[in-house]
Amino acid sequence: MSSVRVGIVGLGNVGRGTLRLLRDNAREIEAKLGFGLRVSAVCSRSVLRRRSAAAELHPTARKTADWQDIVRDPRVDVVAELVGGTGAARRIVETALAAGKPVVTANKELLAEHGPEIWARHSSRGGWLGCEAAVCGGIPVLKALREGIAGDRIDALVGILNGTSNFILTEIERTGSPFGDVLEEAQSRGYAEADPSADVDGHDARSKLAILAALGFGERVLPEQIAVEGIRRIRNIDFAYAGRLGHTIRLLARARREPGGLRLAVGPALVGKNTILAGVTGSYNAMWVQGNGGDTFYYGKGAGPAPTGVAVVSDLMSAARSVRETAAEFASPFGHASLAQHSPVSSESEVRQFYLRFRVRDRPGVLASLASKFAAQGVSVDAVLQEPHFDKNDLPFVMTLEPAERSALSAALREIRELDFLVDDPLALPMVPTLADGGDLR
């Protein structure tokens, strides 16, 4: 049988990994499919101006700087959009789908912002959209939710979805170095972009959670509907205190089905040391899913050319099967025939224990003033921890609170921010001592 012809737009990290696997694994791919995948055209803005090692992996592929040449080329059966962003990428995906070509994308931002609408427009005309690489890179979490555990009713999901921030947090924990130094190290190793904000401010994880909310819970969630907090304020001292409390700190993306709707949040949290998520270190990703049928856990490399390339190539293989009609996989990539309106539950109603790290100019009465602000909101202090040998003019210490509604904590913190002995804004992190509660204590 003749090969299915693939056009690749975007020759950066993911494009390079994809093209390498398509060359190195060609024999295995053909054995699995019963026919080959041939790269017939490649595109990037600079491919005709600069030497591209990625393009040279497939010397017979036509090179172009104009993506229209790929999506409109009758000699391209399947298109991979590996460009990123929501501008040109959206036009590439929509034009290719309108031309009746299956599309594979790694673009979480595009899918979170516009994916369900793009799918709604093109599915009735037999569109095919693969997006496994968009969430957790090489870990097939979307396929697991869409197919593997489709029979379960998902009640909660907790993920470490951003490898860069996980690398930074675990390096701060391991080396005791400050955030800025570890960020530079992450940038020099190629884990973090020159502009790291999408990773360290939680926006990348938030886009992924929006996609997971569609797959796991059938709701159309826009990223901006999800409360987000990044990791820039986490310091070495927070790991020392978290350790004394039997916890560590991870950037968690959390989703939980509540009687009134869906609770979604992305932010750093204290995670019990004996939970499986605490063992996820470096640039690894993980996702724990709780359904009424049981728990499942997924773990692996969440980014990088090779792991992400595997996800893209696997999708290209499914797309090629759809072209050959050897397996008609025309299901929505969001796992639901249609998505319902998002019913948000405010994170302010979340009940849990909190970790609060203060930096104060020490003087008598500091603890009593803080405790009285919490007491006024009906919140009790559980423990106070203080490491020795700190400057009394910038003394860090920690309070943990008994389970309380976040709205009561927010009200107390509004009052506390007025106190003149604070050196900076208190850091408040939720505590997730076990995963069994999926993130809530109510």
Ligand SMILES: NC(=O)c1ccc[n+]([C@@H]2O[C@H](COP(=O)([O-])OP(=O)(O)OC[C@H]3O[C@@H](n4cnc5c(N)ncnc54)[C@H](OP(=O)(O)O)[C@@H]3O)[C@@H](O)[C@H]2O)c1
């Ligand atoms: N990096 C990862 O580990 C990873 C993991 C999972 C998902 N993703 C997703 O995968 C996608 C690609 O990421 P990446 O890291 O590979 O990006 P990247 O290294 O910045 O590469 C982007 C590529 O797209 C090309 N490009 C940009 N605009 C274009 C246009 N208008 N027409 C043609 N080509 C264009 C660029 O070409 P020029 O250089 O010539 O401009 C470059 O080759 C993103 O959606 C990202 O979120 C990445």
